[in-house]
Amino acid sequence: MSSTIEEIGSIIGAQRSGNTPAAIDWILTDSRSLCFPEETLFFALKTKRNDGHKYIPDLYTRGVRNFVVSDLPENLADYPDANFLQVAQPLKALQRLAAKHREQFQVPVIGITGSNGKTVVKEWLYQLLGPDRVVTRSPRSYNSQIGVPLSVWMMNEQTELGIFEAGISEMGEMEALKPIIQPTIGILTNIGGAHQENFASTQDKCMEKLQLFKDCDVIIYNGDNEQISSCVSKSLFTAREIAWSMKDTERPLFIEHIQKDETGTTIKYRYLGFFKEYRIPFIDDASIENSLHCLAVALYLMVPPETIAERMLHLEPVAMRLEVKEGKNGCVLINDSYNSDFASLDIALDFMARRTEDKGRKRTLILSDILESGQTGSLLYRQVADLVHSRGVDKIIGVGPEISAASSRFELEKHFFRTTTELIDSGILNGLRNEVVLIKGARAFHFDAITDLLELKVHETILEINLNALVDNLNYYRNRLKPETKMVCMVKASAYGAGSFEIAKTLEDQRVDYLAVAVADEGADLRKAGINSSIIIMNPEVTAFRTMFDYKLEPEVYSFHLLDELIKAAEHEGVSNFPIHIKIDTGMHRLGFLSEEIPHLIDRLHRQSAVIPRSVFSHLVGSDAERFDSFTRKQIETFEQASTALQEGFKHKILRHICNTAGIERYPGAQFDMVRLGIGLYGIDPFTNKVLHNISTLKTTILQIHDVPADETVGYSRKGTLQRDSRIAAIPIGYADGLNRHLGNGHGYCLVNGQKAPYVGNICMDVCMIDVTGIDCKEGDKVIIFGDALPVTTLAEWLDTIPYEILTSVSNRVKRVYYQD
Numbered sequence: 065m066s067s068t069i070e071e072i073g074s075i076i077g078a079q080r081s082g083n084t085p086a087a088i089d090w091i092l093t094d095s096r097s098l099c100f101p102e103e104t105l106f107f108a109l110k111t112k113r114n115d116g117h118k119y120i121p122d123l124y125t126r127g128v129r130n131f132v133v134s135d136l137p138e139n140l141a142d143y144p145d146a147n148f149l150q151v152a153q154p155l156k157a158l159q160r161l162a163a164k165h166r167e168q169f170q171v172p173v174i175g176i177t178g179s180n181g182k183t184v185v186k187e188w189l190y191q192l193l194g195p196d197r198v199v200t201r202s203p204r205s206y207n208s209q210i211g212v213p214l215s216v217w218m219m220n221e222q223t224e225l226g227i228f229e230a231g232i233s234e235m236g237e238m239e240a241l242k243p244i245i246q247p248t249i250g251i252l253t254n255i256g257g258a259h260q261e262n263f264a265s266t267q268d269k270c271m272e273k274l275q276l277f278k279d280c281d282v283i284i285y286n287g288d289n290e291q292i293s294s295c296v297s298k299s300l301f302t303a304r305e306i307a308w309s310m311k312d313t314e315r316p317l318f319i320e321h322i323q324k325d326e327t328g329t330t331i332k333y334r335y336l337g338f339f340k341e342y343r344i345p346f347i348d349d350a351s352i353e354n355s356l357h358c359l360a361v362a363l364y365l366m367v368p369p370e371t372i373a374e375r376m377l378h379l380e381p382v383a384m385r386l387e388v389k390e391g392k393n394g395c396v397l398i399n400d401s402y403n404s405d406f407a408s409l410d411i412a413l414d415f416m417a418r419r420t421e422d423k424g425r426k427r428t429l430i431l432s433d434i435l436e437s438g439q440t441g442s443l444l445y446r447q448v449a450d451l452v453h454s455r456g457v458d459k460i461i462g463v464g465p466e467i468s469a470a471s472s473r474f475e476l477e478k479h480f481f482r483t484t485t486e487l488i489d490s491g492i493l494n495g496l497r498n499e500v501v502l503i504k505g506a507r508a509f510h511f512d513a514i515t516d517l518l519e520l521k522v523h524e525t526i527l528e529i530n531l532n533a534l535v536d537n538l539n540y541y542r543n544r545l546k547p548e549t550k551m552v553c554m555v556k557a558s559a560y561g562a563g564s565f566e567i568a569k570t571l572e573d574q575r576v577d578y579l580a581v582a583v584a585d586e587g588a589d590l591r592k593a594g595i596n597s598s599i600i601i602m603n604p605e606v607t608a609f610r611t612m613f614d615y616k617l618e619p620e621v622y623s624f625h626l627l628d629e630l631i632k633a634a635e636h637e638g639v640s641n642f643p644i645h646i647k648i649d650t651g652m653h654r655l656g657f658l659s660e661e662i663p664h665l666i667d668r669l670h671r672q673s674a675v676i677p678r679s680v681f682s683h684l685v686g687s688d689a690e691r692f693d694s695f696t697r698k699q700i701e702t703f704e705q706a707s708t709a710l711q712e713g714f715k716h717k718i719l720r721h722i723c724n725t726a727g728i729e730r731y732p733g734a735q736f737d738m739v740r741l742g743i744g745l746y747g748i749d750p751f752t753n754k755v756l757h758n759i760s761t762l763k764t765t766i767l768q769i770h771d772v773p774a775d776e777t778v779g780y781s782r783k784g785t786l787q788r789d790s791r792i793a794a795i796p797i798g799y800a801d802g803l804n805r806h807l808g809n810g811h812g813y814c815l816v817n818g819q820k821a822p823y824v825g826n827i828c829m830d831v832c833m834i835d836v837t838g839i840d841c842k843e844g845d846k847v848i849i850f851g852d853a854l855p856v857t858t859l860a861e862w863l864d865t866i867p868y869e870i871l872t873s874v875s876n877r878v879k880r881v882y883y884q885d
């Protein structure tokens with residue numbers, strides 16, 4: 065859809081110098097993205113940090129002849145056949161041109177604004193609506209004052225629906241974007257704190273964003289958000305509103321029920337009197353909200369609820385940026401294997417061409433049929449071939465019948481296959497060497513199989529968890545119990561660092577009686593992830609009682625104050641007979657009721673019915689050490705008396721428990737009704753300090769190896785002076801991953817190919833160095849920080865601490881990987 069330079073000149077009200085005839089197809093604001101010089105119009109924009117005018121000479125050399133400028137070049141004679149359109153503000157001119165372009169189209173256009181979720185909502189709408197109509201949408205998150213006009217410029221005769229994002233960071237910006245997008249359907253995703261600095265209040269920001277929707281036919285938003293609702297009514301728009309709500313049945317789209325389970329969320333809704341439902345393969349709240357916005361749009365566009373449900377089920381996660389990964393055989397992979405439309409191909413090729421770090425590498429494109437376009441085959445693939453040639457691609461591997469049929473258009477090294485399987489079976493992928501490989505395919509082609517094949521595996525720091533070993537440990541302790549003794553498994557502190565959900569799930573499958581966590585949020589997370597076992601909260605916060613009632617999380621109660629607050633809250637919520645666990649202090653002197661308080665406690669409990677004691681327990685101070693045996697026996701005796709006294713006050717059975725891991729092992733007579741297993745589950749015997757079945761291995765990979773001569777130092781502060789010529793390896797783990805800084809300077813070692821490699825110098829935040837002199841190893845080799853051959857207990861000894869601390873210190877950013885052997 066080209067325009068002549070004359071037309072454009074008159075639309076933007078420019079002063080023209082030069083009179084070469086030209087037809088313009090492409091607009092360029094970033095000189096690095098140049099692709100089709102003859103048909104390109106370059107806008108020389110001035111930003112805070114840069115000035116587009118600087119790039120005019122270079123672009124002219126590369127064949128560009130058309131420029132929009134605010135300042136004419138001094139030596140116009142150097143550009144004999146160029147056209148310069150001079151305006152006061154090139155950015156305004158760009159916006160004006162896009163607005164004029166938009167006016168040509170009478171199709172529905174969706175405008176999306178809000179603080180978060182814009183790109184996801186846009187991409188999901190595309191996934192939901194794209195199969196039935198030709199959609200033009202913002203590429204990636206082109207939502208700025210420059211990105212929006214560039215996006216809208218992509219609309220053409222084929223476009224049947226536009227979907228554009230608008231992001232703003234200052235007052236007044238929406239006014240500029242509105243005429244460019246001219247949305248007929250408006251979505252306000254939400255209002256948060258992002259970009260707050262340039263607005264007096266979130267109210268101001270909300271009102272500003274709503275400017276976009278002034279002339280919309282319909283506005284879609286979260287009706288439960290009071291701020292947004294009040295801003296919408298203040299705006300006095302005449303548009304129809306589809307506010308969705310989970311609370312207010314009067315709203316046009318009422319969300320009746322949301323049910324999360326392990327693999328997804330089922331959402332029931334009522335619209336125009338009909339009750340329907342759909343399911344998405346996500347369980348986080350943001351995804352649920354995003355899907356509700358999309359639902360409202362789809363319903364408004366009269367997509368049948370059955371079609372919506374079918375497509376919702378297959379929503380794909382949205383990759384927010386191109387993913388660059390290390391490939392096998394020295395390759396670099398650029399993964400864009402979720403879609404393949406023309407615009408995103410252009411962006412991805414541009415991204416590949418710009419990567420200076422890959423200079424000298426061959427550029428290979430693996431491309432599927434382009435399924436998501438209104439264009440017909442021959443024209444489309446001619447354009448694709450032009451793009452591929454001009455972006456400097458060296459080799460194309462095409463997959464699919466359509467691209468294969470167009471193979472003659474590609475003039476470069478080329479290979480074509482009808483299916484992804486044929487490509488994989490051909491073996492050609494194994495021959496890729498030192499290339500940058502852009503993998504770009506429509507979802508239907510399942511290019512993730514290609515990425516999987518080409519990707520270099522395990523080059524990161526991970527904590528591997530062996531779930532079989534966990535079950536072995538559980539059974540080891542179970543075998544020490546009387547058959548009728550119940551068990552609480554401690555999964556507090558993310559299951560001693562192993563990651564609470566998978567551990568809890570495994571334990572639930574083993575039918576343990578109770579799980580215990582420290583705080584209510586940990587328990588709520590387990591419930592949200594689908595754990596149904598009984599859960600005890602060891603440190604119930606007064607502010608989290610609601611959460612506990614909602615998710616049936618049973619609190620420990622250790623004081624009258626806490627008990628009173630809990631009863632008050634339960635009565636207020638109309639809760640009755642809520643199970644609680646009474647803690648008695650028998651010598652730890654941390655938390656708990658004293659023996660002499662039991663009569664008063666019984667009395668207090670009798671005078672209410674909101675809560676009911678399910679169990680009574682105490683905690684041993686030194687069950688893992690012989691030297692405390694007489695104290696431990698005294699604790700057990702005190703507990704025996706206090707718990708009996710409590711039981712005598714009630715008719716129902718109250719479970720009694722005092723043993724932790726070491727107690728189970730060493731005091732078989734003190735099992736009472738239940739025991740609480742902690743560290744033993746994770747493989748450590750606290751009495752012998754031996755490892756039963758190791759469940760966790762912290763491992764990483766060698767990034768780089770240097771030969772460093774004697775007397776040099778390694779790392780910060782010149783701490784590690786080398787005594788001999790050494791080979792020093794850097795590994796991607798530091799104190800921010802939980803590698804204790806005191807291990808540095810030779811205070812500990814890790815294992816490289818089974819051999820001891822001491823830490824050299826100070827451990828850094830994200831990386832540390834190890835001495836691999838004399839060890840047969842190379843870059844990419846595995847490094848074990850702790851695991852079977854180097855137990856956590858050894859690290860604990862070096863650091864003068866307990867294994868509990870080592871395990872719980874592995875930070876969240878270290879990926880947990882679970883396996884069963």
Ligand SMILES: *Cc1c(COP(=O)(O)O)cnc(C)c1O
Binds near residue numbers: 602683726741742750
């Ligand atoms: C953590 C904890 C346990 C488990 O202790 P281990 O020594 O890990 O077995 C038992 N009871 C209570 C109250 C705890 O907080």
